[in-house]
């Protein structure tokens with residue numbers, strides 16, 4: 001037996017009338033009776049198309065300022081009846097309930113209203129009750145009813161009407177039911193999160209309606225998907241598909257470069273989510289050259305990000321390097337042309353967007369959620385711990401190093417000289433290891449550490465780090481402070497002419 005059903009009627013109740021016209025025209029052409037609510041009814045009438053007011057079904061006006069218009073047994077009976085069930089069909093006749101085969105609903109814009117900063121009263125009025133009930137009822141009864149719950153589905157639905165002349169298959173109806181529950185659950189999640197803005201209720205709900213299957217996860221034997229709106233953050237100009245690992249690097253890169261947003265030309269090179277090169281200079285070309293000099297070995301296959309438009313001169317330098325991704329607020333047309341010279345190289349324009357206020361990661365059998373670390377250490381935060389005061393140049397390098405430190409995996413030590421990352425120790429199990437790694441790396445790339453500064457993401461539990469740093473020529477240190485043995489580190493610095501400032505803020509990153 002064919003599971004195709006010919007629709008004879010449709011109930012339409014939409015907030016946003018845009019895109020509805022061709023659908024209404026097609027339904028009318030197919031001889032489908034259209035029922036509708038107030039505003040939608042007027043819209044359809046103005047198109048010169050016959051429409052039956054929903055009040056003709058309910059024999060009730062819309063009441064309470066529109067809070068109750070479709071919430072009526074005759075409307076829900078028309079949607080929820082099982083056509084295979086004899087007693088349901090009998091009841092339809094007994095109570096004069098019209099069968100409703102198609103339900104088209106577009107909900108009140110709750111999230112947009114919240115985002116607009118509207119008053120609580122306005123927000124509450126945008127909690128759609130009738131519409132969400134129509135969607136749930138129609139989707140539940142997908143065996144008999146097709147539910148269109150989003151403007152996004154209008155063009156597919158239009159095509160369906162055209163191809164099948166008003167007939168729908170069970171598979172079509174079930175697919176649309178799934179989409180409908182995607183809409184209704186997303187809507188309710190947004191409402192819950194509005195009511196639980198203070199987090200008083202210990203429940204975590206997130207709903208992301210857009211996702212992209214990636215070629216694979218972190219490794220080729222793992223499946224991977226990105227749930228998020230990539231296009232809201234970037235415009236892709238060129239290059240191959242982004243991978244799972246590219247996306248992780250992008251996340252690290254934009255978070256890092258945002259620290260230098262309003263500053264002089266700054267260029268960063270990242271590998272495995274850590275900066276392996278970063279410099280700030282008068283020209284972007286120089287910033288790139290000096291970022292690369294930080295670690296030209298690690299830069300191979302890296303992700304590059306700039307806080308300024310990439311110009312021709314910088315692009316010509318970048319073009320000599322094999323790199324996966326180049327991100328910038330914009331590219332000059334010559335730079336774009338040059339960088340497109342490698343087929344796979346990904347070029348991205350970073351749009352002006354806010355980053356999420358919370359960070360989420362899986363943990364054990366659940367998730368860990370925390371506020372994003374938005375604290376950037378500034379001069380006013382600093383407490384001078386030593387007799388020696390850092391010079392102005394050292395102070396600006398210390399704050400510069402502290403910003404990099406905040407975005408480097410713990411334990412980390414970052415060494416900076418003249419607004420250039422000399423080296424960092426990343427993701428080490430001891431702070432001494434992190435420091436020694438950074439010194440070895442800096443020396444390997446011919447940095448003279450005399451007069452360089454050191455940033456540490458957390459306090460020094462022992463004076464060993466300042467001792468090693470002092471012997472390497474480091475002249476100033478920035479760290480949170482707070483160890484019971486702080487004084488031992490301070491004493492060593494005082495005895496060896498090293499300036500130390502404390503921020504009072506730890507910047508672990510795991």
Ligand SMILES: NC(=O)c1ncn([C@@H]2O[C@H](COP(=O)(O)O)[C@@H](O)[C@H]2O)c1NC=O
Nearest residue numbers: 015037038039040067069070071129130131
């Ligand atoms: N109260 C009800 O019975 C009801 N029934 C449908 N709606 C919503 O009313 C809107 C359409 O209203 P109109 O056709 O009057 O412009 C749609 O967003 C629909 O989801 C309702 N409103 C919200 O709860």
